[in-house]
Amino acid sequence: MSQVPRKLQEEEEGDEEEEEEEEIVGLAGYGDGAESFSDGDAESGGDETFLDFNDPFSTEVKPRILLMGLRRSGKSSIQKVVFHKMSPNETLFLESTNKICREDVSNSSFVNFQIWDFPGQIDFFDPTLCYEMILRGTGALIFVIDSQDDYMEALARLHLTVTRAYKVNPDINFEIFIHKVDGLSDDHKIETQRDIHQRANDDLADAGLEKIHLSFYLTSIYDHSIFEAFSKVVQKLIPQLPTLENLLNIFISNSGIEKAFLFDVVSKIYIATDSTPVDMQTYELCCDMIDVVIDISCIYGLKDDGTGTPYDKESMAIIKLNNTTVLYLKEVTKFLALVCFVREESFERKGLIDYNFHCFRKAIQEVFEVRMKVVRSRKHQSHVRKNKRPTPNGTPRMPL
Numbered sequence: 001m002s003q004v005p006r007k008l009q010e011e012e013e014g015d016e017e018e019e020e021e022e023e024i025v026g027l028a029g030y031g032d033g034a035e036s037f038s039d040g041d042a043e044s045g046g047d048e049t050f051l052d053f054n055d056p057f058s059t060e061v062k063p064r065i066l067l068m069g070l071r072r073s074g075k076s077s078i079q080k081v082v083f084h085k086m087s088p089n090e091t092l093f094l095e096s097t098n099k100i101c102r103e104d105v106s107n108s109s110f111v112n113f114q115i116w117d118f119p120g121q122i123d124f125f126d127p128t129l130c131y132e133m134i135l136r137g138t139g140a141l142i143f144v145i146d147s148q149d150d151y152m153e154a155l156a157r158l159h160l161t162v163t164r165a166y167k168v169n170p171d172i173n174f175e176i177f178i179h180k181v182d183g184l185s186d187d188h189k190i191e192t193q194r195d196i197h198q199r200a201n202d203d204l205a206d207a208g209l210e211k212i213h214l215s216f217y218l219t220s221i222y223d224h225s226i227f228e229a230f231s232k233v234v235q236k237l238i239p240q241l242p243t244l245e246n247l248l249n250i251f252i253s254n255s256g257i258e259k260a261f262l263f264d265v266v267s268k269i270y271i272a273t274d275s276t277p278v279d280m281q282t283y284e285l286c287c288d289m290i291d292v293v294i295d296i297s298c299i300y301g302l303k304d305d306g307t308g309t310p311y312d313k314e315s316m317a318i319i320k321l322n323n324t325t326v327l328y329l330k331e332v333t334k335f336l337a338l339v340c341f342v343r344e345e346s347f348e349r350k351g352l353i354d355y356n357f358h359c360f361r362k363a364i365q366e367v368f369e370v371r372m373k374v375v376r377s378r379k380h381q382s383h384v385r386k387n388k389r390p391t392p393n394g395t396p397r398m399p400l
């Protein structure tokens, strides 16, 4: 008998809550078939709009992630590869961005934010850009540095950006992507990271701002490093992360599982994992497994008229590897999947794993419910504030 706590041992919830979840999140899910899965729908990754500063309240509910850096550093490519399933080679044909692009990413209640892609050539601190307003609602600022180029100018821009942004909002997470490392040898990668790390922190120390914390990642769109880096950026914006990690720790220790990831299926961002170290190869295998499951489902699982869903409550997969390990994927919610690494001998107790999974799933749904209550109440407050503002011609607004 597993040692899962009582909270995890409750009855499975009925369909009612599933329906409520759909209504609250307001997503079409995967109902539109293979194409919509890739391209996203109105809210899930496909809602790309250009900047509108007229409504400062429109973005209040979702934290912002800003993508900044010099021209051609790779910002738009990162966004397209991670959130639009664009193949890395296609990014060669991307045109330089000349407007600020804002995109909603609402794959689940946990992966729910806005990405703002800033053209490399604009001066973010131009007073006409209302940068203070933008920064106040920002959760993370990703600064992309092209590691294949001379990065001195990028470091100067990074320093200016970070110090000014920190003054407006000291709670921003500063995430530095040392990008395009596919072109560097392993030694060169480490040397570049050390050099950039040292110079960026020295610049901050010289300005008396050593308290600003910068996180560094080596990234490339040509492998999984960009997904892993984005996972870590997003995880820092999930207030429930410690709870999710704790649930995963309890789940794996009671089920004889080596490693477990909770994935956002659409973006392949992992929103949480247990506390054992993450090995890149393991993560890549999990991503590949999600791709296989979704691709096969999209090609062979949908009906002839294209209806049906490639990912639903029944979705699960088992792949036995030739190194006595088993990869086990199961649906958690319609946006999340659990992917586990299990030794063959532990997998013989699949009944126990499934029972514990059932408890884990139930607990995740509870966390999800709590999160939705918070989102709903914030939406409501934002709505009330919005309606209190006078109309442009000064007449009072109609009551709600």
Ligand SMILES: Nc1nc2c(ncn2[C@@H]2O[C@H](COP(=O)(O)OP(=O)(O)OP(=O)(O)O)[C@@H](O)[C@H]2O)c(=O)[nH]1
Pocket (backbone or CB within 6 Å): 069, 070, 071, 072, 073, 074, 075, 076, 077, 078, 088, 090, 091, 092, 093, 094, 095, 096, 097, 098, 118, 119, 120, 121, 179, 180, 181, 182, 183, 219, 220, 221, 222
């Ligand atoms: N080798 C390599 N090239 C990359 C990578 N990411 C992006 N690129 C290339 O870098 C070039 C510029 O990419 P963009 O995404 O347009 O750059 P950007 O920062 O959005 O540029 P602006 O819109 O001008 O600010 C493209 O040719 C991409 O194919 C990477 O990880 N590795």
